[in-house]
Amino acid sequence: MALFFSIIIILGWLVSMFYGDVSILYIAILLAVFMNIFSYWFSDKIVLALHKAKPATRQEYFDLWNATENLSITAGLPMPRLYVVNDTAPNAFATGRNKKHAVVCVTTGLLAILDKNELEGVIAHELSHIGNRDMLLSTVIVVMAGFVALLSDFFLRSQILGGNRDRNNNAGAILLVIGLVLAILTPIAATLIRLAISRKREFLADATGVLLTRYPEGLANALRKINATPVPMRTANNATAHLFIANPFGAKSTSGFHKLLMTHPPVEERIKALTGLER
Numbered sequence: 001m002a003l004f005f006s007i008i009i010i011l012g013w014l015v016s017m018f019y020g021d022v023s024i025l026y027i028a029i030l031l032a033v034f035m036n037i038f039s040y041w042f043s044d045k046i047v048l049a050l051h052k053a054k055p056a057t058r059q060e061y062f063d064l065w066n067a068t069e070n071l072s073i074t075a076g077l078p079m080p081r082l083y084v085v086n087d088t089a090p091n092a093f094a095t096g097r098n099k100k101h102a103v104v105c106v107t108t109g110l111l112a113i114l115d116k117n118e119l120e121g122v123i124a125h126e127l128s129h130i131g132n133r134d135m136l137l138s139t140v141i142v143v144m145a146g147f148v149a150l151l152s153d154f155f156l157r158s159q160i161l162g163g164n165r166d167r168n169n170n171a172g173a174i175l176l177v178i179g180l181v182l183a184i185l186t187p188i189a190a191t192l193i194r195l196a197i198s199r200k201r202e203f204l205a206d207a208t209g210v211l212l213t214r215y216p217e218g219l220a221n222a223l224r225k226i227n228a229t230p231v232p233m234r235t236a237n238n239a240t241a242h243l244f245i246a247n248p249f250g251a252k253s254t255s256g257f258h259k260l261l262m263t264h265p266p267v268e269e270r271i272k273a274l275t276g277l278e279r
Helices: 002-019 023-050 062-075 108-113 116-131 134-160 170-213 216-227 256-261 267-276
Strands: 081-085 092-096 102-107
Touching (some): 062 116, 081 108, 092 134, 102 108, 108 116, 108 216, 134 170, 216 267
Parallel strands (some): 081 102
Antiparallel strands (some): 092 102
16 A cells, blocks of 8 residues: 555656646545545445345355355354355455455355355355455555556646647656656556455465365365356456456466466466465
8 A cells, every 4th residue: 555655646746747736746645545435435335236246145045144154253253244146157256344344245156066165165265355354455456556547647648638838958858758657657567566466365365264164175176166167257347356256257378477467366376275285
């Protein structure tokens, strides 16, 4: 969070210096704070609406309810609200601003292919995200990364449309070059930071989930089945892809530069880490 705020302040300062208007910096900071507060209070509602999730009842989804209730007690967490997305793609995610306002959501496709132990492994993983406060971290990072991209886009577009006409002096030219380079590179850096943090938190949630179930093979087998069913979700989008237990766009290449742009660690690496915990 400190790094992202620093990026926003530096970029906002450069834009304000270039246009000779310090109010741009103040506006950038205020908007960043406002967007974080807004996302903190309404992130769960936004995500559930995006994926057309419906509340799950104990009567209709008995196994899901019982698994979540039992594991919540084991983890010492309040039981989260349960939601289900009617989608054949097997997946799950957790969201919400804190432990008392958490949500765990699964797809009907996930419930259809997993057995009891595998389902418990997935639910333990999502509860670990809640216990580790990953939901708040990921939400703040996504909002800040998006805001950095918007600020950079504003600066680049202003140059295309004309921008500041007073560029004759050397200082102004140097500032322009620095501003353009940062405006291009900063969103890329922000995205890579967001994705790297997301991948690290997935490994942590896997490990913490195993401590709840004491059965690494449950989550490992669930990941194998999910990876073997590379069906993209109908409501998949880049803004929320990092929240899911697996890539909602389906399995993709894990080699070369593409690995840097992944929202999740390669499934093979996650399974290797999980099964290694047994030794």
